[in-house]
Amino acid sequence: MIIGAAPEAPATMLAAHHVSFGAPLVVSELPRPVPLPGEVRIKVAASGVNPIDAHTGRGNGYVQSMKLPFVPGWDVAGVVDAVGYGVTRHRVGDPVFGLAWFPYPAGTYAEYATVPAHHVVPVPAGLGPVEAAALPLCGLTAWQMLRAAKVERGQRVVIDGASGGVGHLAVQIAHALGAEVVALARSEHHSLVASWGADECVDYRDDAAVAAIGTADALCDVVGGGLALRLFDRIAEGGCAALALGWAVPNYRAEAAKRGIEVAACLVEPDPEGLQALSELVAAGSLRVHVGATFALAEADRAQQWVTDRSGIGKAVLVMPDRAE
Secondary structure, eight states: OOTTSOOOOOOEEEEEEBSSTTSOOEEEEEEOOOOOTTEEEEEEEEEEEOHHHHHHHTTOTTGGGOOSSBOOOOEEEEEEEEEOTTOOSOOTTOEEEEEOSTTSOOOOSBSEEEEEGGGEEEOOTTOOHHHHHHSHHHHHHHHHHHHHTTOOTTOEEEESSTTSTTHHHHHHHHHHTTOEEEEEOOGGGHHHHHHTTOSEEEOTTOHHHHHTSOOEEEEEESSOHHHHHHHHTTEEEEEEEEESOGGGHHHHHHHHHHHTOEEEEOOOOOOHHHHHHHHHHHHTTSOOOOEEEEEEGGGHHHHHHHHHTTOSSSEEEEEOOOOOO
16 A cells, blocks of 8 residues: 555445344445455355245344344355465365355355355356355255155155255255155146156145155155144154254154154255265256246345245345446
């Protein structure tokens, strides 16, 4: 800096954020983060939108670890823009994607985000930034739930919410693992769910059809409530039910014990090995993300409403503005 010159203004970025919990998202300039040792900064191309984003912004979920202004978002895809001290696995210019920091704040509804270097992996060939941003949180949730449920080749697994963000990926992953997949979704979505690899599709609103599913080895439940309990009756003794709604697990353990089945509470976590496994499935053509809607950063509130209202199939994604530096 030249002595006597005005100091340079700190770098900023556009970000969607809450000024108070429960307030609408607003988009304005915030300071651009600087990567600490072991971190990379990503110039964000796109960020996936998930129900937990809106839940946390309302002051629920994992809000105890958040500070205001709160920038939502954990899914991220983009290009490494800067690296912190000690980082060797990524270089500036590398396209990467991943699940950042969950359940602690990551702030990916922004033009830039800093994340631990091991929370992101290279984007597989053929996967665009929008699809890459849609994959991490839901894909890792599905991957980790299927592992927790001990799903293997030749087993029969029931997956509810099969047309949603997690469910549509769980169907494909279970199919790739060689399992027989029974998918629960609205009847109007059955042809699409079948195209993802479901062997049998059942409308969860049809009590008789649910009761007639027969015996399965495992359940992946992302819906919870009474449907989960009804599906417990479909699991063979010694089988396992993996539940995404972990806070509800204590209410289910006694019922599971009566049926002789195991319950696994699943909270997704950053997982580079899991991301790499998902990347390999994508590269092999065994896994594709269904993006139901894309939104500009300025439409972040509308994107969250699309998700919470279950307005479509698959994932919603925020696309960052392409602004010149």
